[in-house]
Each structure stands twice: as structure tokens, then as C-alpha cells.
Amino acid sequence: MLKQLRTVAAVAMLTVTTYAVAVEMNGTHPDTYVVRKGDTLWDISARFLKKPWLWPEIWQANPQVKNPHLIYPGDVLSLAYLDRVTAQAGPRQEAPITGVPLSDVEPFLRNLNVVDSFEDLPYVVGLEDNRLRASSGQKAYVVGLDAAQPGQRYMVVRPTVRFAQPKPTEDLDSRGKVTPGSGNLWSSYVASSDRKEVLGYELAKVNVGTLTHVASGDVQASTLQLEDSGSEVRRGDRLMPVQINPYDLQFIPHAPATATAPGQLRVLAVTDTFTSGGPRDVIAISGGAREGINNGTVFSVWRNGSHVSDRMHSPGSSRADDALKAGAGRISLPDEYAAHAMVFRTFDKVSYALIMEGTKPARLGYELKHPDAQ
Structure with a gap:
């Protein structure tokens, strides 16, 4: 679960504009609804509209409200009239709800990145006691961190997949090289264009550690103290600096801002x-x-x-x-x-x-x- 959500004290009063007349309302919506923990903006909008992604276009804030997108468990939504939606503020003891269930997307927010290349990232060259695998409380020895400082924290990541066209995904081995034959699984895939292009490499988080010693003198490898008891680290794994909140926690449904050519997105x-x-x-x-x-x-x-x-x-x-x-x-x-x-x-x-x-x-x-x- 994502535990750190920033709460906001604004009371959301939502008003439907005259545009609402043209919007298809869901005839089964209730007159009132009490927001519950675990709800999403999509789910609640589906109670009112046949097209849940349209709600930001018709729920407009009153002038005194800073952010109409923040509603909380305990808020009471009223849809007694087609020209007005109001939210009666609840106790504000929970974090605001978001557009998607965070528990379903947490691993993809915290543990996965897609980069253009990874060959130049620092990598694990050895492990404490010459182990084949290492985990929490053990040391990993890394090359490529000469300019770093002790105390800095890093994610240990592992290349898993190459996204590309015309073969959409190809598995990567322990060195980050394409596994021979893996792309043959997608022989029936229709590419979005005839050109060949690498779209990115997926890097999966394996562990987290703190740098305790930097390479100097005759010692050519830096020391990373591993902290996570989850996946085990192995030689060849790469390192990326730990980022503070590199992702959004509020997802507001909306239509694409830019039109794309037919077949471009797959x-x-x-x-x-x-x-x-x-x-x-x-x-x-x-x-x-x-x-x-x-x-x-x-x-x-x-x-x-x-x-x-x-x-x-x-x-x-x-x-x-x-x-x-x-x-x-x-x-x-x-x-x-x-x-x-x-x-x-x-x-x-x-x-x-x-x-x-x-x-x-x-x-x-x-x-x-x-x-x-x-």
C-alpha cells in the first residue's frame, strides 16, 4: 500500500454547469452517496455518468474551493437535481480518494521504471563472502559509483524486458541482453508502423541499499549495504538513485489531449x-x-x-x-x-x-x- 498521502483541508463543493444537459446521465444513480474508503473517482463517477472519464468537465468548483478533485471518505455527495452536485464535507480523517485503486498499481509506481538505456548505469560486480545472491544486512560491491558520497541511497534494479517495434516485448537475460527467440512469441502481433524502434527497457526494483564506502586507492569497488529483505541481489544488477515521490498519487480521468494516428498506439x-x-x-x-x-x-x-x-x-x-x-x-x-x-x-x-x-x-x-x- 502507498502509505504517505498528503491530506488537504479544502471542502469540495461540486457544481454541474449547463454542459450537463448534453451529458448522458446514468439513470440508476442514487440521490445521495456516502464516499467510502476504497472508492475511486472512476467508480463514483460511474454512478452518475455513463462516461466516467467526463466528470472533470462537468464538476466545476465553486469560486472559494481550491481543488474540486479532492473528495474524502465520509463526504456525502448529493445529486438531487440535474443542474447541481454538492458534496457535504465528512470528518476528513482519511486521505482523499484517487482515480484508481492504489493497491492495484503500487508495484508499478514504486518498483518499475522504463529507461532509454541502462548500459552506463553502475552495476554489482561482487557480493559479500563471494555469495551468488545477497539480501538485507549483506553487502554488494559496485563499480561505477566513484563520484558518489557515503550515505547516498540507491535502488538495485534488474533489466527485465525490452519494449520495441515491431516485436513488442523481448525478455532480457542476467546481463540485460535479449533472450534469443523470446520475440518469436509475438509473430502474430501487428506493429503500429513498419519502422523498427526501441521504445525502452523496463527495470524492476530488486533491493535498496545505502552506500557505506566509496572506491579509493587500490579498492576499485564501492560498498552498498543492502536493506530490503525482498528479492535477492545478484551480480550484474544495476543501480539507480532513490527518488523521493517520483510519481503522482492523484489520477484525474480525462480524454487524450493529443490526437494520434490510427494504429499508432497498441x-x-x-x-x-x-x-x-x-x-x-x-x-x-x-x-x-x-x-x-x-x-x-x-x-x-x-x-x-x-x-x-x-x-x-x-x-x-x-x-x-x-x-x-x-x-x-x-x-x-x-x-x-x-x-x-x-x-x-x-x-x-x-x-x-x-x-x-x-x-x-x-x-x-x-x-x-x-x-x-x-
């Missing part, structure tokens, strides 16, 4: 599963800050339309019924909606998003479109 990976995921699963997508994506951006996820053989005109054809691309003798079918996903962690060319709801699994290679796409 699902690169589905975490903790093989090729598909459903609500509350995390996906990696082939776009980030470079494409104008930021935290809270909502996309709809679509299965690309199949290209099937026309059996009426070619009943004796032996070709496969479903192809990745259009061609002579094939009929192209429409794309099919699968789910909605909201971005919660953005890097330069890759982002992580949480599947919020859907009608079918979101799979590797599915396309991301505007949340209102039809």
Missing part, C-alpha cells in the same frame, strides 16, 4: 498474464510523453477487425480464415471494442495503464483509441 504487454487481461490488470502501451500522454489519460482498447476469406466466392480456398492484413479475396471486418484503460505512469515512449472496465479481454497488440470511439 498494447505492448499484459502484466502477470501471458497475452490478455481484464479489469484491474495493468497493460503497457506503445506511447508516452512523446505522444502527449499523461497520467489520467483514458483510452478505449479495441480488437482489430479480422480479414477473413470470402467462402461464398471462394468455397474451395485452402487459405486460413483469419489474416493479419487485408488482401485479395478477403473481407475486412470492423474493429471490436474490448475495454477502457486509464494511464497512471508515463515515460517517454511507454506508459502503464490500468484496465478499468470492459466487455472482453484486452490482448497483446490491440489498438488504443479515443475513449468515445465508436
Whole structure:
């Protein structure tokens, strides 16, 4: 769980503007709702609207309210009239709720980074007592920290995956090299373009440590005292400085600020599963800050339309019924909606998003479109 959340004393009074007339209201919404611990802004908005990502556009703050996006467990939301939504302040004893369940995305906020390269990062060259693995209370010996100072804290990270096009993911070995053949799993993946591009390398946090001695004289390695009893450190693991709050804790759902070309954004990976995921699963997508994506951006996820053989005109054809691309003798079918996903962690060319709801699994290679796409 993310334990340190900054509380704010502002009382959220939310007013629906005249734009609300054009918004599709959810006919099953209650007249009042008491915000509970564990709620998300998405869940509460879904009680009022058919499109939960539209709520920032219609819930406007009264002039005296600094931040209408902060509502708390115990607040009472009233929707007695279509032209007014109000929030009666609760006890303010809990942290404000956020756009997504933090427990579902915590590992991706705290333990994963995506970088353009990692070869120049400091790395573990040896371990205390020549161990093969080391953990809390033991020492790791590192090269590449000559300019550091004792007392500085570092994350020990391990390269796990390379995100790229046209093969979306390729596993990395202990040296950070691509595992031969791993990209062959995605032979049926439809790349967003014909160009070849590395989108980034995923680095997973293994441990945390404090630098106790810096290389000097005849000693060529610095000493890192390991503190975490979780994963074990091994030779070849890399180091990154510990960052203080490098991520957001408030995720405000909104439509993409920048339009993207058809087929530009696709699902690169589905975490903790093989090729598909459903609500509350995390996906990696082939776009980030470079494409104008930021935290809270909502996309709809679509299965690309199949290209099937026309059996009426070619009943004796032996070709496969479903192809990745259009061609002579094939009929192209429409794309099919699968789910909605909201971005919660953005890097330069890759982002992580949480599947919020859907009608079918979101799979590797599915396309991301505007949340209102039809």
C-alpha cells in the first residue's frame, strides 16, 4: 500500500454547469452517496455518468474551493437535481480518494521504471563472502559509483524486458541482453508502423541499499549495504538513485489531449498474464510523453477487425480464415471494442495503464483509441 498521502483541508463543493444537459446521465444513480474508503473517482463517477472519464468537465468548483478533485471518505455527495452536485464535507480523517485503486498499481509506481538505456548505469560486480545472491544486512560491491558520497541511497534494479517495434516485448537475460527467440512469441502481433524502434527497457526494483564506502586507492569497488529483505541481489544488477515521490498519487480521468494516428498506439504487454487481461490488470502501451500522454489519460482498447476469406466466392480456398492484413479475396471486418484503460505512469515512449472496465479481454497488440470511439 502507498502509505504517505498528503491530506488537504479544502471542502469540495461540486457544481454541474449547463454542459450537463448534453451529458448522458446514468439513470440508476442514487440521490445521495456516502464516499467510502476504497472508492475511486472512476467508480463514483460511474454512478452518475455513463462516461466516467467526463466528470472533470462537468464538476466545476465553486469560486472559494481550491481543488474540486479532492473528495474524502465520509463526504456525502448529493445529486438531487440535474443542474447541481454538492458534496457535504465528512470528518476528513482519511486521505482523499484517487482515480484508481492504489493497491492495484503500487508495484508499478514504486518498483518499475522504463529507461532509454541502462548500459552506463553502475552495476554489482561482487557480493559479500563471494555469495551468488545477497539480501538485507549483506553487502554488494559496485563499480561505477566513484563520484558518489557515503550515505547516498540507491535502488538495485534488474533489466527485465525490452519494449520495441515491431516485436513488442523481448525478455532480457542476467546481463540485460535479449533472450534469443523470446520475440518469436509475438509473430502474430501487428506493429503500429513498419519502422523498427526501441521504445525502452523496463527495470524492476530488486533491493535498496545505502552506500557505506566509496572506491579509493587500490579498492576499485564501492560498498552498498543492502536493506530490503525482498528479492535477492545478484551480480550484474544495476543501480539507480532513490527518488523521493517520483510519481503522482492523484489520477484525474480525462480524454487524450493529443490526437494520434490510427494504429499508432497498441498494447505492448499484459502484466502477470501471458497475452490478455481484464479489469484491474495493468497493460503497457506503445506511447508516452512523446505522444502527449499523461497520467489520467483514458483510452478505449479495441480488437482489430479480422480479414477473413470470402467462402461464398471462394468455397474451395485452402487459405486460413483469419489474416493479419487485408488482401485479395478477403473481407475486412470492423474493429471490436474490448475495454477502457486509464494511464497512471508515463515515460517517454511507454506508459502503464490500468484496465478499468470492459466487455472482453484486452490482448497483446490491440489498438488504443479515443475513449468515445465508436
